[in-house]
Amino acid sequence: MILEKKKAFNEFAAAKGLRSTRQRDIILDFFLSTHQHVSVEELYLKIKASHPGIGHATVYRTLKLFTEAGLAREILLHDGQTRYEHALAGEHHDHLVCTGCNAIIEFEDETIEKLQKEIATRHGFMIRSHKLEIYGLCAECRAAQ
Amino acid sequence: MILEKKKAFNEFAAAKGLRSTRQRDIILDFFLSTHQHVSVEELYLKIKASHPGIGHATVYRTLKLFTEAGLAREILLHDGQTRYEHALAGEHHDHLVCTGCNAIIEFEDETIEKLQKEIATRHGFMIRSHKLEIYGLCAECRAAQ
């Protein structure tokens, strides 16, 4: 799993003529070992603990590279922080976001996806991407009210 | 239409103990006479032309008030600028956003709304709001390719 992702990134880097650097290896290791939906700052701080030399800019740049390589997906929720999640080829999902505890629940709905395509067709629109986010309170936060 | 909105805001202001000010009247007039999905900066510049004294901060603050009052809805698309649209009581819609010409097409789909509720229920989640944005190219931008 992790090895496959590393291989995929190496192939992407080779195809693009990118150099292999210690920093990119470290950032990839940390990214692959995080939970989903990590923010750049969170990842940066985690890395900094054991690799104090690595800078903000490199983390920002490298996550963009991972996205380009298809390993990561950028998530922009309503809190002004860009987050990244692990992207799996051919996989797509949307998010339920708890405004109480910031938990994120993933879901997929084939019917919703299909209806979106129909709406786009009806308007002569060609879909490139979409985002569906449902904000509210998760079961625990509702109980804690 | 416009008079009703003004009345609605006055009632909200009265209930909240807000004072009636020249600035809020002006900003409301301009907001009500704009097209949909206006950014704060766009609205500020429009107002500034005839009312140079009005400041950024007041426009920001007042649009937040309109949102609280239910006259406006905040829209955060992928361009880093908060936009506001006219909110109509009981009305909801989502957006097709053209990345070519920045056109925004509105749509409603009862089935999608219903499916979202079902998904939320399945996860014990209480919905407070949601956003569905479909990004891509509108018919004209496709043709112009």
Add this chain to the structure above:
DNA sequence: TATGCTTTTGATTTTCAATTTCAATTGTGT
């Protein structure tokens, strides 16, 4: 292994939207 060229890095600066600050101004009840 050394050379030379190019990419990459990271401290720092810059950007930009949005918010905060706070002294001056304004609205409102008395």
Add this chain to the structure above:
DNA sequence: ACACAATTGAAATTGAAAATCAAAAGCATA
């Protein structure tokens, strides 16, 4: 008119993200 709280707006601040650029590192070649 007065008192006092709310409001305003210029300016400063914030925070995320991008840009800058000299130094460091990677890599092809000798």
